[in-house]
Amino acid sequence: MDLTGGFGARSGGGGPCREATGLDSLHIGEEFRQLVTLPPENAGSFTALLELPPTQAVELLHFTDTSSSQAAVTGIGGDIAPPPPLHSFGTLTFPSNPVLMERAARFSVIATEQQNGNVSGETTTSSVPSNSSANLDRVKTEPAETESSQRLTSDQAVENQSPSPSQNNRSGKRKEFEKKVKSSTKKNKSSEENEKLPYVHVRARRGQATDSHSLAERARREKINARMKLLQELVPGCDKIQGTALVLDEIINHVQSLQRQVEMLSMRLAAVNPRIDFSLDTILASENGSLMDGSFNGTAMQLAWPHQVIETEQSYHHRQLQPPPPPQPQQWPYDGLNQPAWGREEDQDHGNDHNNLMAVSENLMVGSANLHPNQVKMEL
Amino acid sequence: MVDSLFPSIENTGDDDASPESSRKKRRISETSKEAETEARRTNEESLKRWRTNRVQQIYSCKLVEALRRVRQRSNDAGKVSGAAREIRETADRVLAASARGTTRWSRAIIATRVRARLKKHRKAKSTGNIKSRKATTETKRIKLPAVERKLKILGRLVPGCRKVSVPNLLDEATDYIAALEMQVRAMEALAEILATAAPRTTLTGP
Numbered sequence: 001m002d003l004t005g006g007f008g009a010r011s012g013g014g015g016p017c018r019e020a021t022g023l024d025s026l027h028i029g030e031e032f033r034q035l036v037t038l039p040p041e042n043a044g045s046f047t048a049l050l051e052l053p054p055t056q057a058v059e060l061l062h063f064t065d066t067s068s069s070q071a072a073v074t075g076i077g078g079d080i081a082p083p084p085p086l087h088s089f090g091t092l093t094f095p096s097n098p099v100l101m102e103r104a105a106r107f108s109v110i111a112t113e114q115q116n117g118n119v120s121g122e123t124t125t126s127s128v129p130s131n132s133s134a135n136l137d138r139v140k141t142e143p144a145e146t147e148s149s150q151r152l153t154s155d156q157a158v159e160n161q162s163p164s165p166s167q168n169n170r171s172g173k174r175k176e177f178e179k180k181v182k183s184s185t186k187k188n189k190s191s192e193e194n195e196k197l198p199y200v201h202v203r204a205r206r207g208q209a210t211d212s213h214s215l216a217e218r219a220r221r222e223k224i225n226a227r228m229k230l231l232q233e234l235v236p237g238c239d240k241i242q243g244t245a246l247v248l249d250e251i252i253n254h255v256q257s258l259q260r261q262v263e264m265l266s267m268r269l270a271a272v273n274p275r276i277d278f279s280l281d282t283i284l285a286s287e288n289g290s291l292m293d294g295s296f297n298g299t300a301m302q303l304a305w306p307h308q309v310i311e312t313e314q315s316y317h318h319r320q321l322q323p324p325p326p327p328q329p330q331q332w333p334y335d336g337l338n339q340p341a342w343g344r345e346e347d348q349d350h351g352n353d354h355n356n357l358m359a360v361s362e363n364l365m366v367g368s369a370n371l372h373p374n375q376v377k378m379e380l
Numbered sequence: 381m382v383d384s385l386f387p388s389i390e391n392t393g394d395d396d397a398s399p400e401s402s403r404k405k406r407r408i409s410e411t412s413k414e415a416e417t418e419a420r421r422t423n424e425e426s427l428k429r430w431r432t433n434r435v436q437q438i439y440s441c442k443l444v445e446a447l448r449r450v451r452q453r454s455n456d457a458g459k460v461s462g463a464a465r466e467i468r469e470t471a472d473r474v475l476a477a478s479a480r481g482t483t484r485w486s487r488a489i490i491a492t493r494v495r496a497r498l499k500k501h502r503k504a505k506s507t508g509n510i511k512s513r514k515a516t517t518e519t520k521r522i523k524l525p526a527v528e529r530k531l532k533i534l535g536r537l538v539p540g541c542r543k544v545s546v547p548n549l550l551d552e553a554t555d556y557i558a559a560l561e562m563q564v565r566a567m568e569a570l571a572e573i574l575a576t577a578a579p580r581t582t583l584t585g586p
Binding site: 244 | 447463464466467468472526527531533534538546547550553557560564570574
């Protein structure tokens with residue numbers, strides 16, 4: 001009875017005394033004690049601290065020097081010090097201040113210590129400073145860790161008589177505070193810390209909503225916009241158009257025009273098609289005819305006759321057809337694609353393949369052309 | 381220099397045909413900037429893929445091969461219009477084959493031919509199309525916002541991309557446009573060669 005009453009009194013009302021003793025046992029610095037004992041109007045319960053408005057929490061986190069942190073400490077209870085200018089992401093030196101780290105960590109640690117015995121609290125606090133290396137994501141994980149550790153220790157703890165409603169109250173308030181910490185830190189996270197975490201992070205810019213829905217929406221929109229930009233670059237004449245709908249119109253028109261061009265070309269090829277077999281071989285012959293003139297244009301090679309077909313057909317036509325003597329005029333729109341250049345630009349095996357093709361074709365047409373076999377072999 | 385291969389077609393874009401780009405690792409995290417760089421990376425890869433010398437040569441080689449076979453088959457038929465359709469389908473199939481199955485539209489093109497063959501057997505049984513058009517059954521539906529309507533149209537244009545998510549659809553459209561451009565260039569070059577070569581053979585032929 002007595003014990004329970006005592007416990008209830010301690011955990012319920014006697015906040016400052018117990019906290020002070022707890023703090024003393026933890027050897028916390030002056031400023032933290034001030035912080036804890038500052039709000040007298042709230043009966044000094046720890047939960048008052050947890051009800052800090054987010055701006056002040058952000059202030060705490062943003063303070064980079066101890067002097068300003070002192071100001072924050074004094075400002076929490078009554079006057080609110082003018083918030084320091086929130087630095088841009090890159091200059092946030094939050095992790096460099098171990099005091100703030102410890103303070104932020106110990107907000108949750110104190111709560112754990114309240115619920116459990118000193119022993120478990122001490123173990124957690126001893127683990128916390130070791131964790132507080134200058135890493136922002138550790139801050140995120142620390143509250144989670146301490147929460148989880150607190151849950152563990154609360155399970156293991158021997159009959160802590162703290163009444164359950166106040167316990168839930170405290171854990172709820174703590175989660176709220178941590179969520180505020182998290183949301184504020186998420187705003188100013190730097191990019192390299194994203195990569196340390198295993199899950200996907202989307203950066204929320206300053207001044208934008210940070211709930212999960214709008215974040216996901218923003219990520220999705222950014223993906224789509226990136227792809228639209230690429231399509232704009234691909235389709236000619238889309239750069240100047242503003243607005244997704246018009247750009248999509250242009251893209252659709254372009255695709256339709258390309259498909260119609262393919263149809264037209266296929267009709268043209270169909271018209272020419274009956275002569276395809278005949279023409280192609282004569283083309284090859286004429287190609288080698290132009291080879292005689294010394295200006296090799298890689299037209300035939302550009303068409304890249306398949307190896308086997310060449311052999312059969314070449315031998316056939318070699319016997320039957322005489323290659324037309326006239327040299328190719330400049331109607332061949334292709335520049336002289338040199339064999340070395342061609343071989344250079346391709347992969348090794350493919351280059352060899354085509355070299356063989358050329359060699360084959362040249363060898364087969366040797367009889368009909370004035371090409372010296374020596375010359376051919378040299379080009380190999 | 382490589383673009384001189386197909387100079388008869390206008391040089392679309394300022395990209396130089398570069399050697400095939402090496403594969404790059406993708407990062408897990410995506411911020412706004414990173415989403416853009418990632419999309420740009422994949423799209424530049426796909427764009428350059430359709431402009432390399434090697435791809436063009438593979439395509440023209442296979443195209444000629446396929447056209448020969450088509451000619452042999454349509455020699456018996458003797459129609460020109462039918463041959464045009466066959467040639468187009470052949471060209472599309474060759475294009476899809478050059479894509480090596482990495483893109484959805486290429487797989488869809490190859491698959492439609494299989495499905496068309498199957499349908500030929502089943503045509504005797506079924507008269508009409510069962511699933512002809514479900515899109516416009518509800519007449520009282522309010523018109524979708526303009527962008528979404530256009531996305532649907534685009535999905536219908538790109539083969540096999542009707543029910544694809546928006547970012548994937550845009551990716552597929554990018555690759556499809558690049559591939560179509562290459563196809564147009566190759567076919568036009570081929571038509572040029574044949575057109576200029578053909579009359580000469582008639583003149584000088586036996």
